[in-house]
Amino acid sequence: MLSRRHFLELSLLTALASCTSPGDYSGDDVERLERQKSDESAHSGKGPFGPLRFRGYHGLATLPYFRVGEDGLLHTVVDLPAVIDFHAHLGWSYFLAPTVDLQRRTARTEYLMDCDAQDPPCGLDLDVYVNANFTDGMHRSLSWQTISSLWIGSRSAATHTIPNLLAEMQAAKVGQAAILPIAINLPLSADATLQVVDGIDKAGAKERLIPFASVHPHDPNKRALLQQYAHRGVRGVKLHPEMQRFFPDENGALEIYEECGRLGLPIIFHAGRTGIEPEFMRPYALLRRYVAGIRQFPAVRFVLGHAGARDIEDAIPLAREHDNVWLELSSQGVTRIADLLDKVGARKLLYGTDWPFYPLAVALAKVLIVTENNPEARAAILGGNALELLKPSTSS
Numbered sequence: 001m002l003s004r005r006h007f008l009e010l011s012l013l014t015a016l017a018s019c020t021s022p023g024d025y026s027g028d029d030v031e032r033l034e035r036q037k038s039d040e041s042a043h044s045g046k047g048p049f050g051p052l053r054f055r056g057y058h059g060l061a062t063l064p065y066f067r068v069g070e071d072g073l074l075h076t077v078v079d080l081p082a083v084i085d086f087h088a089h090l091g092w093s094y095f096l097a098p099t100v101d102l103q104r105r106t107a108r109t110e111y112l113m114d115c116d117a118q119d120p121p122c123g124l125d126l127d128v129y130v131n132a133n134f135t136d137g138m139h140r141s142l143s144w145q146t147i148s149s150l151w152i153g154s155r156s157a158a159t160h161t162i163p164n165l166l167a168e169m170q171a172a173k174v175g176q177a178a179i180l181p182i183a184i185n186l187p188l189s190a191d192a193t194l195q196v197v198d199g200i201d202k203a204g205a206k207e208r209l210i211p212f213a214s215v216h217p218h219d220p221n222k223r224a225l226l227q228q229y230a231h232r233g234v235r236g237v238k239l240h241p242e243m244q245r246f247f248p249d250e251n252g253a254l255e256i257y258e259e260c261g262r263l264g265l266p267i268i269f270h271a272g273r274t275g276i277e278p279e280f281m282r283p284y285a286l287l288r289r290y291v292a293g294i295r296q297f298p299a300v301r302f303v304l305g306h307a308g309a310r311d312i313e314d315a316i317p318l319a320r321e322h323d324n325v326w327l328e329l330s331s332q333g334v335t336r337i338a339d340l341l342d343k344v345g346a347r348k349l350l351y352g353t354d355w356p357f358y359p360l361a362v363a364l365a366k367v368l369i370v371t372e373n374n375p376e377a378r379a380a381i382l383g384g385n386a387l388e389l390l391k392p393s394t395s396s
């Protein structure tokens with residue numbers, strides 16, 4: 001089994017890597033990522049909120065915001081303003097894998113970082129970039145889940161369904177969630193956008209789940225597809241330079257931004273390096289590659305997912321200098337979120353969770369901690385800003 005696993009993994013990574021050029025990825029880029037990781041771990045618990053370490057996800061119930069329900073979910077026990085999660089996904093299946101049944105309710109959701117599935121649960125530190133909490137075993141399991149979602153279907157992906165997400169939203173008091181597909185240009189893959197749009201329609205969940213679209217910059221049909229998706233009611237577009245293997249400043253990507261400008265759709269990028277992706281993917285996510293599009297299309301609204309991830313230092317000036325740039329907070333730790341509030345301002349920040357990597361409550365806990373004495377910022381970050389962004393833009 002293990003050798004088959006390794007064979008699949010290797011053959012897929014080779015296939016992905018073979019058509020890659022490293023671009024301008026430098027020794028300095030490599031060093032900056034390493035420095036970010038070590039600085040962050042050295043400073044964990046020494047910021048304005050002190051140490052925030054929990055025993056797994058259920059440990060978050062020691063905060064005044066949550067209790068663990070009989071359903072095993074974290075239930076929010078405080079009043080919240082309207083909450084919109086700007087970054088969630090449903091179960092992935094690409095290439096040869098059978099489609100995930102998005103309508104199925106299962107007993108529990110297997111998160112891609114499944115802290116509470118092990119005994120003892122993994123330590124959860126809210127003062128570091130969230131993937132620093134992954135154990136080695138989880139990394140192995142994640143890469144296996146990713147590979148198997150392409151080839152044979154993954155067991156965890158089968159739990160990343162609409163009823164599971166809705167139940168968790170209900171418990172956490174999250175009113176709406178933007179559902180982000182990612183278009184992968186592998187043969188035989190189903191249309192990731194239509195899976196999302198049709199799934200939400202079928203579930204009758206339009207009030208709660210906001211469909212986004214995704215197209216591939218190398219797809220000659222991308223403009224027509226975007227028009228078709230807009231017609232089906234998508235409210236924005238998700239692009240993932242690392243997974244889709246394109247540079248955000250290449251021509252095919254600029255054409256997408258132009259079309260989104262015409263259609264009035266905001267774009268959310270995966271932006272920056274997370275530090276756990278395969279090395280060959282990292283050149284695609286460097287923040288300097290996002291500048292050209294942001295400058296060239298000032299009427300297009302760009303959201304940098306994960307606030308630039310571990311390249312957050314390069315994302316901050318972009319959000320400060322450009323009226324058309326917002327930062328989505330999923331994965332960042334509390335000290336960094338407080339820093340963003342200070343440097344970028346509450347109006348530019350968006351609550352996002354990256355469900356089903358983690359429960360909705362993880363990102364929620366962090367925003368609540370940082371905005372404890374600032375109800376105005378809390379309302380803007382949790383939902384107010386997202387509501388503005390999701391309004392069809394008047395430009396065109």
Ligand SMILES: [Zn+2]
Binds near residue numbers: 087089354
């Ligand atoms: Zn994501």
